[in-house]
Amino acid sequence: MTVTYIRPDKNFEAVAEQLQLINSYAIANNITIDDEFIDHTSQNKRLDKRSHVTSYFQSHENATLLVYDTWVLSSNIEDLVQMFSCLFKNNYCIHFVKQGITVSSSSNVRLVLSLIDQLTQQMHTNAKKVVGRPRGSKSSSKFDKYINEIMQYIQEKKSVSEMARILGVSRSSLKDYIESRELKQVALSSFVLHPDSEAEQRVINSFVCPT
Numbered sequence: 579m580t581v582t583y584i585r586p587d588k589n590f591e592a593v594a595e596q597l598q599l600i601n602s603y604a605i606a607n608n609i610t611i612d613d614e615f616i617d618h619t620s621q622n623k624r625l626d627k628r629s630h631v632t633s634y635f636q637s638h639e640n641a642t643l644l645v646y647d648t649w650v651l652s653s654n655i656e657d658l659v660q661m662f663s664c665l666f667k668n669n670y671c672i673h674f675v676k677q678g679i680t681v682s683s684s685s686n687v688r689l690v691l692s693l694i695d696q697l698t699q700q701m702h703t704n705a706k707k708v709v710g711r712p713r714g715s716k717s718s719s720k721f722d723k724y725i726n727e728i729m730q731y732i733q734e735k736k737s738v739s740e741m742a743r744i745l746g747v748s749r750s751s752l753k754d755y756i757e758s759r760e761l762k763q764v765a766l767s768s769f770v771l772h773p774d775s776e777a778e779q780r781v782i783n784s785f786v787c788p789t
Contacts, residue, residue, distance in 0.1 A: 580609055580642040583631075585617040585650045586722060593722040594759035596646040597729070603675040604644065611644065614726065625657035632664065640669045647676040648697045655701075658694060678777035689778060692785040699786060721747070721755045728752075732762055 584596045593616060604611055619628050635643075643665065645651060651661040665672060666683040673680050674693065681690055721728070724745055731741045738756065742749040756762060 579612050579638055579640075580604075580644065581613040581615060581638060582611055582644045583615050583617065583650060584646070585619070587649060587653060589653070590649055591646060592719070592759075593725050594719075594761065596650065597725060598760065599646060599675050600644050603673065603678075607673075609642070609644070609673075613638075616723075616725065618723065624654060625652060625660055635665060635670070636668060638668075641671075643670050643672045645672065645674060647674060648693050649700070653697070653701065655694060655698060658697065662690060662694075677781050679781055686778075686782070688782050688785070692781045692783075695785050696781065719755055721752065725761075728756065728761060732756070 582597075582600050584593055584600070586593050600611075603609070615631075615634060617628070617631055619631070625632065648658060652658045669683065671680060671682045677693070677696075679689070681693070724747075727745065728741060731744070736744075738753045739749055742752045745752070
């Protein structure tokens with residue numbers, strides 16, 4: 579079974595961006611997604627307050643998990659380590675789409691540590707920014723909760739007017755959302771993310787030793 583896990587966080591990429599690259603990655607690697615879990619829990623909540631997440635993962639042993647980046651699992655390093663441990667215990671194979679790599683309980687420990695270190699570096703960088711979002715990120719939208727329905731409607735060739743009427747929202751606002759997130763291109767599979775054979779070594783080489 580292959581599942582995707584998507585989680586909004588105001589300091590990182592929004593739902594649409596995560597979904598866009600995950601779909602592209604799945605297409606490029608001939609992966610069929612069986613289930614999609616969009617977690618709308620506040621990014622500030624620790625893992626012990628996200629029991630619905632841990633319960634979901636524990637109920638799907640020997641599964642393949644697609645996530646955009648390590649911070650989606652958790653932006654708290656302690657929780658991230660626990661997430662890795664639990665997922666490996668349940669024999670998950672985890673695809674990190676941004677890095678283009680796959681990790682499992684049999685992976686090189688340096689690879690897993692490097693992923694954790696990458697997040698540590700990113701968190702330190704973000705902490706130094708006084709105002710604004712990280713470059714290239716988009717703020718959350720009230721339409722994010724409808725992302726699955728919108729993608730399905732686009733694939734069904736529904737017009738924006740039809741979608742807006744079904745969802746009970748403003749047509750112009752929905753149109754802006756679809757265009758700004760390039761959801762038509764995503765839904766119709768015009769984005770392709772190609773595999774990178776050197777991605778794993780590049781992640782390992784990114785590890786920064788203390789000075």
